[in-house]
Amino acid sequence: MSLVKRFFSAFAAAAIIFPCFVGFAGCKKSDSAITLRVCSWEEYIDEGDREEGINPMVDDFTEWFNSSHDYKVKVEYSTFGTNEDLYNSLSLGDVYDLVCPSDYMIMKLIAEDECLDYSDEFFDVAAEENYYVNNVSPYIDGIFKANGWDKKAACYMWGTTGLVYNTDKLKNTKDVSTWKILLNEAYKRQVTVKDNVRDAYFATLGIINSDKLGGEITSAERSALLNDVDARTIEEAERVLKKIKENVYSFETDAGKSDMVTGKVIANYQWSGDAVYIMDEAENDGKTLWYSVPDECANLWFDGWLMLKRGINGNGQRRVAAEAFVNFLSRPDNAVRNMEYIGYTSAIAGDEVYEYINDSYASGGAEETLEYDVSYFFGGDCKIIADKADFGFDGTNINRGRQLFAQYPPQNVIDRSVIMMDFGDKLSDINAMWISVRCQDLKDISPVAIGVTAAVAAVAVTGILLYVFRYRIFGKYKPKKGYEKVEK
Secondary structure, eight states: OOHHHHHHHHHHHHHHHHHHHHHHHTOOOOOOOEEEEEEEETTOSOOSOSSTTOOOHHHHHHHHHHHHSSSOEEEEEEEESSHHHHHHHHHTTOOOSEEOOBHHHHHHHHHTTOBOOOOGGGGOTTOTTOHHHHHBOHHHHHHHHHTTOTTTEEEEEEEOEEEEEETTTOSOGGGGGSGGGGTOGGGTTOEEEESSHHHHHHHHHHHHTHHHHTSSOOHHHHHHHHTOOOHHHHHHHHHHHHHHHHHSSEEESSHHHHHHHHTSOSEEEEEHHHHHHHHHHHHHTTOOEEEEOOSSOEEOEEEEEEEBHHHHTTOHHHHHHHHHHHHHHHSHHHHHHHHHHHOOEESBOOHHHHHHHHHHHSOSSOSSEEEEEOHHHHOTTOEEEEEGGGEEEETTEEEEESHHHHHSOOHHHHHTEEOOOOOGGGHHHHHHHHHHHHSOOGGGSOHHHHHHHHHHHHHHHHHHHHHHTHHHHHOOOOOOTTOOOOOO
16 A cells, blocks of 8 residues: 555544544533333323323323433333233333233243342332332232232232122122122123133132132132132133123123123123223213122232333343332322323322322212221221212122222222232143133034035135136137137
8 A cells, every 4th residue: 555545544544533532532421311111001001181281191200200310211102902912022022121011921021030120229218209119008018028029010000800780780789799690691691701811711710619719718728719720620611611601792802891881781890990980981971880899709910010121131220210110100199190090099008099089989978978998908097988878788798889899899808809820831721721712613503504604605616616717618708908809
């Protein structure tokens, strides 16, 4: 290389490198923001569209965080429709820092070592901004600690499963005190069931074990019966579920809400949060609906926040932002906002939450009242003086009611509630059973139906063949445009 070329090469290199040194020499902290990737359920946070002047919760968090930290954050908020949708998304390589699945998916992701522990700083009760640890319900906190989830999961919402029902059309209130209503021919095609295997399987085990669950039984024994995935139990559940399928109006994912409000069905197997929504909507239409937890059992469910290792990926700032997001949603005033927006019950038990519940459900001069005890959730001696007419009784026990009952079930309902565990290595067997239930077996189809179907198919095939070979069969051939028919 000539001396001239070497000179220009050196000059060009210096021209490229020099600005970098200048940049480093005058370097200040970057204004670029940390991106926090959050994925949760659809319509599961205040989106700020109820009234003017209310910001989306995510925007309020961003403003709060950026004003109180020495770096900025922006949130990419995504949603999913089912736990399986989230899991498949993660399996296909989508990356999130913070996700909010349900109980069994929390167990699954923890078991697969996908989750980070929350930091020691997150659990520091002396820090005012640690709203979760300072306000989480002692009841919820106890459940998470007893199962070893408390270091990796922060509860967001919780509730039970039961039956929303129309009192005006019900033949007897005792009918909604048991899961056997799903088989009750007096309500044929008038009840809907959740179209997912876990909820359907749980109610079915309640039916199968009804006698045992109604007797003297410990919490551990109750849990064992309702988490039984033995091959014979799965086989029995399939048999019962097929009977349920023949009796109910439908298996549904979301239509049950509107079907109850419009009066299309009498009862709907529902999560407590959606039950509150349904009862509220019915009130707007001048109707009164109720919620019952069957005497056999209730599924105690919860959704919670997990920090994922692949997302955080050792980034300390992103981890701080993720924990701050959980804390911001756990601030009692924000917990109330989200409860008002979605109808579900927050895991937070701060004073503002109790005041909100008391203001919402206190009797307001009812003719007859009762002291509704919610101290198991809020601690202390928390009771709400409620309208006695909003509750139904089985002897002295409250076993049905309206919104307050759905949001904060009484102690006797809590005592018969069970957490449904992850199916583990039995998942494929359970899914195979569910496919068999949901997909019609040929042996279950009548010979007449098979004959009609075969005849329709034969006619269709004949029609297609006649069209394809019409010129050969009927001898009439019209050349395509631009061609002439050649006589032979």
